[in-house]
Amino acid sequence: MLFFSATVLVAGYVRGYGGFGFSMITVAALSLFCAPAQVVPVVLILEVSASLYLLPGIWRLVNxxxxxxxxxxxxxxxxxxxxxxxxxxxxxxxxxxxxxxxxxxxxxxxxxxxxxxxxxxxxxxxxxxxxxxxxxxxxxxxxxxxxxxxxxVGAAISRASLIAFFLVTDILAAGFCIAASLMTVGHARQAAILALPMAAGLFLGKRAFFRTxxxxxxxxxxxxxxxxxxxxxxxxxxxxxx
Structure with missing residues (x-):
């Protein structure tokens, strides 16, 4: 869990900073210890949560x-x-x-x-x-x-539009997982545990973006x-x- 939390913290920072990259980092790292079928549903839940966290601040910038x-x-x-x-x-x-x-x-x-x-x-x-x-x-x-x-288009508009883009595509992917019975309450519980380090990473990444x-x-x-x-x-x- 320490490794998972550290991975999600780093991935959250990258996501908060650039608007992308969370899935690619977390799936690659967590798949070293767990099967993709165990990792991907958790990551999708975290991805949707990350987009919902970031979206209110960038809604007006989305193209x-x-x-x-x-x-x-x-x-x-x-x-x-x-x-x-x-x-x-x-x-x-x-x-x-x-x-x-x-x-x-x-x-x-x-x-x-x-x-x-x-x-x-x-x-x-x-x-x-x-x-x-x-x-x-x-x-x-x-x-x-x-x-x-x-x-x-400017960097802020690009970042905002990517956040909205991933929200839509991740919701669709999560829907397919639920329909195929690949996403369970256990995955939601694991995502809830990892939500705190992800939120910390998102917050730090978002602050870094506005200062760059x-x-x-x-x-x-x-x-x-x-x-x-x-x-x-x-x-x-x-x-x-x-």
Missing amino acids: WPILSWLLAGVAVGTPVGVWMLGNVSPAPMKMAVAVIIFSLALMLRQGFVVKRRLKRPETMAAGLASGVLNGAAAIGGPPAILFFFSSP PETVFKRRVLLYLMMLSLLILIRSAKLFLT
């Missing part, structure tokens, strides 16, 4: 028009990803996605930016990619993260994304080799 088209793409792409889950080996696919994400994040960190506001078809395409990856490999976040932080200049914030977010993509690559390579 709802862009977010709606992004989520429309997710709705279309998720069934495709689920089909791929049953027909494509997940480990090589995750490895390829991790390499692509790392490369794009590195390119953005080196100064590449999209200088115009993306149109609706391009926004929906980003959501489509997120939905496919979420259904096929449970890593739907990075395309949405790259979409927002490569666009000309926008240019520094974007560089740190992309660095986080590169580190998380390496984490995905290492875990997927281990699964592939075994």
